[in-house]
Amino acid sequence: xxxKAIVGAVVLLILVVVGYQYVQYRRLASQLAGASExxxxxxxxxxxxxxxxxxxVIDGPIDKVQDAVWGVERSSEMIENxxxxxxxxxxxxxxxxxxxLKAGTLPLQQVVMQFTLDAPxxxxxxxxxxxxxxxxxxxxxxxxxxxxxxxxxxxxxxDKIANPFPDxxxxxxxxxxxxxxxxxxxxxxxxxxxxxxx
Numbered sequence: 001x002x003x004k005a006i007v008g009a010v011v012l013l014i015l016v017v018v019g020y021q022y023v024q025y026r027r028l029a030s031q032l033a034g035a036s037e038x039x040x041x042x043x044x045x046x047x048x049x050x051x052x053x054x055x056x057v058i059d060g061p062i063d064k065v066q067d068a069v070w071g072v073e074r075s076s077e078m079i080e081n082x083x084x085x086x087x088x089x090x091x092x093x094x095x096x097x098x099x100x101l102k103a104g105t106l107p108l109q110q111v112v113m114q115f116t117l118d119a120p121x122x123x124x125x126x127x128x129x130x131x132x133x134x135x136x137x138x139x140x141x142x143x144x145x146x147x148x149x150x151x152x153x154x155x156x157x158x159d160k161i162a163n164p165f166p167d168x169x170x171x172x173x174x175x176x177x178x179x180x181x182x183x184x185x186x187x188x189x190x191x192x193x194x195x196x197x198x
Contacts, residue, residue: 078184
């Protein structure tokens with residue numbers, strides 16, 4: 001086989017892989033666009049910094065929802081995107097957790113996150129202390145809504161390396177994690193998951 005044929009085969013393989021990833025991304029984005037778990041959302045990216053906000057409603061009282069969110073070291077048991085969640089250290093209202101996350105068409109990421117519980121305010125703040133591709137800092141805020149709980153996720157994500165993915169891919173990955181978080185918490189509270197959109 002000559003070098004032109006080899007280069008042609010490599011280029012064709014790359015096009016097939018990129019095309020497959022794009023189709024997967026479009027399918028996931030379409031499914032998540034109508035997900036009932038998200039009642040309000042905003043995603044704005046300026047250069048390396050993204051401001052993210054998702055709001056959902058969980059079918060459970062605030063104390064049980066707060067316990068589920070604070071049990072972040074068990075998140076790999078509840079949330080489909082989290083492949084590993086291991087408690088590294090806990091001191092009082094602070095936890096450090098090693099996590100592996102797979103979202104959308106993005107590669108698997110390993111991060112170390114620090115979580116802080118402010119129980120009276122029903123807030124759990126978080127920030128990365130070690131990350132490969134991006135730093136993340138934000139909080140979950142909980143509010144009672146009758147017998148249900150309104151959960152608001154607000155975060156700032158800052159790329160540490162040049163991000164080769166379009167903003168839509170990054171937004172879809174973040175939305176997927178939030179949707180699966182709401183589904184996982186509902187499941188842990190014994191509530192049947194909502195049907196997927198699409």
